[in-house]
Amino acid sequence: MSKTLIETTKPKLKKPKRFQVLLLNDDYTTMDFVIQVLQQFFAKTEQTAHAIMLKIHIDGEGGCGIYSYDVAQTKVSQVISFSRKNEQPLMCVIREIE
Numbered sequence: 001m002s003k004t005l006i007e008t009t010k011p012k013l014k015k016p017k018r019f020q021v022l023l024l025n026d027d028y029t030t031m032d033f034v035i036q037v038l039q040q041f042f043a044k045t046e047q048t049a050h051a052i053m054l055k056i057h058i059d060g061e062g063g064c065g066i067y068s069y070d071v072a073q074t075k076v077s078q079v080i081s082f083s084r085k086n087e088q089p090l091m092c093v094i095r096e097i098e
Contacts, residue, residue: 017069
């Protein structure tokens with residue numbers, strides 16, 4: 001009698017791409033508003049939000065968090081919508097992490 005070996009293999013899954021959400025500096029958005037956005041949409045503490053706000057002010061951009069594409073895009077939409085409703089020109093973008 002012959003034996004048949006059955007070999008099971010797990011499919012190789014790719015890790016999902018990750019995206020960083022960034023706030024961009026401008027000359028009009030108030031620092032307090034940026035801190036409010038960081039606390040409200042990215043769950044940052046006041047101290048962390050203040051540090052990120054200063055980084056945005058000095059370097060021109062600052063990272064708010066790393067998410068999947070869908071979550072990152074939702075955060076960007078929420079921040080831009082909130083900014084426009086409050087008459088602030090704050091810009092929020094996503095950048096793919098390699």
